[in-house]
Amino acid sequence: MMLALVLGGGGARGSYQIGVWKALRELDIKADIITGTSVGAINGAMIAQGEYERALDLWMNIENKMVFGGIYEEDDKKSKIEIVIEKLMENDLLNMNPLKELLEKNIDEENIRNSEVKFGIMTVDKDAYKEEAIFLEDINEGKLVDYIMASAALYPLVKAHDIDGKQYIDGGFYDNLPINMAVSKGADKIIAVDLKAIGIIKEDGENCEKEVIRISPYRDLGSIIDFKSSQMKKNIDLGYTDAMKSFKVLDGRSFTFLNGEVEKLEEKCFERFSEVYSFMGEDFERNKLLDGRCIEELMKLFNILLSGENDDEKFILQCAEKAGDIFDIDYIKIYTAQSFKDEIKREIIKVEYDEKFSMDDLKNIDIIPVIKNVLTPKSRVLIMAKIIKNIKETQKPKDILKVMSLNKEEFKGALFIYGIGAA
Secondary structure (H helix, E strand, O other): OOEEEEEOOOHHHHHHHHHHHHHHHHOOOOOOEEEEEOHHHHHHHHHHHOOHHHHHHHHHHOOHHHOOEOOOOOOOOOOHHHHHHHHHHOOOOEEOHHHHHHHHHHOOHHHHHHOOOEEEEEEEEOOOOEEEEEEHHHOOOOOHHHHHHHHOOOOOOEOOEEEOOEEEEEHHHOOOOOHHHHHHOOOOEEEEEOOOOOOOOOOOOOOOOOEEEEEOOOOOOOOOOOOOHHHHHHHHHHHHHHHHHHOOOEEOOOOEEEOOHHHHHHHHHHHHHHHHHHHHHHHHHHOOOOOHHHHHHHHHHHHHHHHOOOHHHOHHHHHHHHHHHHOOOOOOOEEOHHHHHHHHHHHHHHHHHHHOOOHHHHOOOOHHHHHHHOOOHHHHHHHHHHHHHOHHHHOOHHHHHHHHHHOHHHHHHHHHHHHOOOO
8 A cells, every 4th residue: 555645735834744744753653655845846856855854944944034145134113024025026036046045955855765755846937827736756856945945935925946046936826735646656655734824726535545544733723934942843743743633543623632542531521511401401491582692502512422422522622612712721732631620620720819809799780791801711701610519509591592693602601611611
């Protein structure tokens, strides 16, 4: 069986692919075919030559001035976008001479040619506006870095790259995730790493006749032209955990859990969620006019939870991760169920101390204006959770319906806070 690794384009977001490579190394997964566009071609070359530590060091220490010339030496008071726009208006395109020097120092063409990997690059002939999907075996010796540069020439931000009198531009103008290119070389199974960057994608894996494992970021990877060190390190971590999730070694979506820990979260919350559902069931039916769409959707979500169907849309995990986002929990860490709950509870203590509120403060006022107009998101969610907790005592399920209609996503976070007994 021929396994292909397909690497999409996306500039500075390419650091994510190094994290994916780290995971593949740990899983002892090696590709027979590697195809890449733009930064995917750069990383593909590094992977083909097998020097992980070198690639990791490059991405961990890369700086903006190591990629582009003519932008980062400008006035520090101007944003990079302002400088880029000015240069485009003046037809003063950026140059990538620093990147070429960097690649010439780090890409070992002979090593890649001597490897068993079939390495391919996607670029576009600018004048003919036609794709050129070319494998290393068809590239003249000494020209590999040129073709990588051609694949990464993000025209009109940078100049087209000249190879023997022909002008080439970024392969993303034709196919930013060259799955079809890998299939044409005989791939039976494909691991495709999509950076969710601007560019045309001919085949995203959904309709491919071959098996495709698609790895893409749930979190924002930052700008494609800003190689900020802190973001590069974060992207590498995200690439690693997302890849491990794709191979079922880790769990979660926007947060990461050890295997089996999401189920523990669900076990903790399931009974308390069920109580809310059973108590509110009749009132849901009586109050559909309040916000029919919101109620029907939440009823559907509760039904999914209670029926155990639709494992791909785990309601409790949605609620947990929404709470994690609202309370600013570190999404780079790898959690157990207990450590995740502990982090949430620590943040809740801070909110309760800062706000100094209790349910007694809300008994004699209309809660909706308070929640809608006064409170911070953290406080809103905590108030929602306290309302859920007090529903049996107050006998006011309509309050929950009103709260749900305000912000469905925050209500999910509140359900989780209630579910772990932190309200």
